[in-house]
Amino acid sequence: MKNPIADLNKIFDSRIRLGVMSLLVVNVKISFNELKEMLALTDGNLASHLSTLEHAQYLYVNKSFIGRKTNTTYGITPLGKQAFKIHLDALEKMIKSI
Amino acid sequence: MKNPIADLNKIFDSRIRLGVMSLLVVNVKISFNELKEMLALTDGNLASHLSTLEHAQYLYVNKSFIGRKTNTTYGITPLGKQAFKIHLDALEKMIKSI
DNA sequence: AAAAGCACTTTGTTTTTCAAAGTTATAAAA
DNA sequence: TTTTATAACTTTGAAAAACAAAGTGCTTTT
Numbered sequence: 033m034k035n036p037i038a039d040l041n042k043i044f045d046s047r048i049r050l051g052v053m054s055l056l057v058v059n060v061k062i063s064f065n066e067l068k069e070m071l072a073l074t075d076g077n078l079a080s081h082l083s084t085l086e087h088a089q090y091l092y093v094n095k096s097f098i099g100r101k102t103n104t105t106y107g108i109t110p111l112g113k114q115a116f117k118i119h120l121d122a123l124e125k126m127i128k129s130i
Numbered sequence: 131m132k133n134p135i136a137d138l139n140k141i142f143d144s145r146i147r148l149g150v151m152s153l154l155v156v157n158v159k160i161s162f163n164e165l166k167e168m169l170a171l172t173d174g175n176l177a178s179h180l181s182t183l184e185h186a187q188y189l190y191v192n193k194s195f196i197g198r199k200t201n202t203t204y205g206i207t208p209l210g211k212q213a214f215k216i217h218l219d220a221l222e223k224m225i226k227s228i
Numbered sequence: 229a230a231a232a233g234c235a236c237t238t239t240g241t242t243t244t245t246c247a248a249a250g251t252t253a254t255a256a257a258a
Numbered sequence: 259t260t261t262t263a264t265a266a267c268t269t270t271g272a273a274a275a276a277c278a279a280a281g282t283g284c285t286t287t288t
Binding site for chain 4: 063064065068075076078079080083095101102103104
Binding site: 046048073081101 | 254
């Protein structure tokens with residue numbers, strides 16, 4: 033029998049990063065504050081997970097203004113979408129046998 | 131929008147514990163050594179994750195003998211099966227929207 | 229008698245997670 | 259115009275988790 037966890041992506045072991053990705057796959061772009069509220073996190077905690085995802089090049093950041101107020105939004109890169117899909121496929125394969 | 135990670139079980143954040151559960155849902159009972167080989171882990175690492183799962187009452191342990199050689203097998207409890215199902219349902223809900 | 233396997237436990241290091249506080253910049257309120 | 263507030267962080271530090279490696283006790287094989 034094959035190792036069922038070998039194809040899981042370590043970056044997505046974190047429930048928070050999994051949550052960020054799943055929200056962004058559906059919503060294309062979400063602001064920092066919306067993510068913070070949706071996932072019920074502190075600023076620092078969210079920022080550090082976003083930075084992990086960004087560092088892996090799974091997310092891109094867009095800093096813009098609404099009026100003269102900053103507005104930072106996040107989106108998934110093609111690489112991120114691909115990596116997430118592979119992870120979900122591995123999860124599905126594990127689960128499907130049940 | 132609802133927090134998508136609230137229903138995930140913290141115990142199953144770990145890829146290893148996820149792997150153990152997914153193997154045991156399919157296989158009813160698996161020995162320590164088989165788990166060790168299937169998941170490619172060191173003894174200590176596997177033992178500590180099994181202990182976490184056992185402590186949560188998601189696994190039961192069966193110590194028997196094959197001849198006079200000890201043979202320890204693990205299986206999922208009803209509680210473990212239920213908790214795992216809830217977790218998988220939460221995962222599926224997150225993912226299905228994609 | 230020595231070596232090896234099983235199923236751990238113990239030890240200690242490394243990594244990860246997280247909250248809280250601090251930071252910089254703008255904006256609205258008093 | 260001083261104060262207060264909001265956004266989006268970074269830094270700090272503490273707690274928790276993960277992990278490898280070594281040690282343990284028992285048995286079996288050589």
